[in-house]
Amino acid sequence: MKLSHIGNTDLLQIHNLKINNNIIFAKCEFQNPSGSHKDRTFLHIINSLEKKSVIQPGMTLVDCSTGNGGAALAWIGREKGYKVKIFMPEGMTKERIDQIKKYGAELIETPKEQFLNGCVEAASKFCINNISTYYLDQAGSELNMEAWYQCGNEIVDQLKEKGVSPDYFVCSIGTGGTFSGITKVMKKAFPSLKAIGIEVDKSAPVYSKVNGLYFEHKPHNLMGLGAGLLSKNTDLSLIDEIKVIKGDAAWERMRSFIEEEGIGIGPTCGSNLLITERLMEKVNNKVIVTLFFDSAWKYQSRWNGIYPEYL
Numbered sequence: 001m002k003l004s005h006i007g008n009t010d011l012l013q014i015h016n017l018k019i020n021n022n023i024i025f026a027k028c029e030f031q032n033p034s035g036s037h038k039d040r041t042f043l044h045i046i047n048s049l050e051k052k053s054v055i056q057p058g059m060t061l062v063d064c065s066t067g068n069g070g071a072a073l074a075w076i077g078r079e080k081g082y083k084v085k086i087f088m089p090e091g092m093t094k095e096r097i098d099q100i101k102k103y104g105a106e107l108i109e110t111p112k113e114q115f116l117n118g119c120v121e122a123a124s125k126f127c128i129n130n131i132s133t134y135y136l137d138q139a140g141s142e143l144n145m146e147a148w149y150q151c152g153n154e155i156v157d158q159l160k161e162k163g164v165s166p167d168y169f170v171c172s173i174g175t176g177g178t179f180s181g182i183t184k185v186m187k188k189a190f191p192s193l194k195a196i197g198i199e200v201d202k203s204a205p206v207y208s209k210v211n212g213l214y215f216e217h218k219p220h221n222l223m224g225l226g227a228g229l230l231s232k233n234t235d236l237s238l239i240d241e242i243k244v245i246k247g248d249a250a251w252e253r254m255r256s257f258i259e260e261e262g263i264g265i266g267p268t269c270g271s272n273l274l275i276t277e278r279l280m281e282k283v284n285n286k287v288i289v290t291l292f293f294d295s296a297w298k299y300q301s302r303w304n305g306i307y308p309e310y311l
């Protein structure tokens, strides 16, 4: 596993998903070495801060995560000679906790009641009180969105190689870095592209804002989405439509897709698939691009999608 293996993931056409003559491609970010899209995010954030001499090896890098970002940072940080400390809400999957520890990072679990906001508070406090530490802040740092331009460029090149122009990009929003970075690049290359964002119904700040609704965070089972705040990395001007998804439906679609296709994807890939399929029912002869964030093995111990701490 090398840092040079991050990126250049496949753009997979899902031939068996045939609805109304539409074509669907999925960018396979689960192929990244630590098993998720967050490898790109943290490699870019760390490289950029090193170039600006803000951080240097030997320091302790800190961030908050429900698992994927923590694992990516733990691995990349170790490879580059940093100590890593991850703040994580209690009750995340055993596989992701074990992975972070296996890469040698220190893991601090914060109480479930405050979910990710509790992690942000604890991480900020730790960095204020300790020298030689740096809070990377994937939710607030615009380096997150920037990390995704490269993936956007890959998608554009892969589509051009196949000789197709996309009509839609469909992608779930957590920090929004993935959605916004890719959409920005794709819209530049294909100006008529429509971008559809997805949030979990129980914690949907963009959906609430767009529809003039009061936003309230409620516990849910789509870790990686619905952090409880609107991140700076979600560029509202890039969103053509925002949809919400029920957590259980996304888990169910993940399981059925794995059975149908034998491709090991995670629950938020299930959300992307479901919203893409709903779109395919309504349109004809369109090319739709979506994304598979992470790998099924990260959820093996919670296969029923139940997080007892977050019911």
Ligand SMILES: Cc1ncc(COP(=O)(O)O)c(C=O)c1O
Binding pocket: 068, 069, 172, 173, 174, 175, 176, 177, 178, 179, 223, 224, 225, 266, 268, 269, 293, 294
């Ligand atoms: C499993 C999973 N899906 C989707 C996302 C959303 O990615 P982003 O934060 O770039 O919006 C995350 C983010 O942590 C995630 O872990």
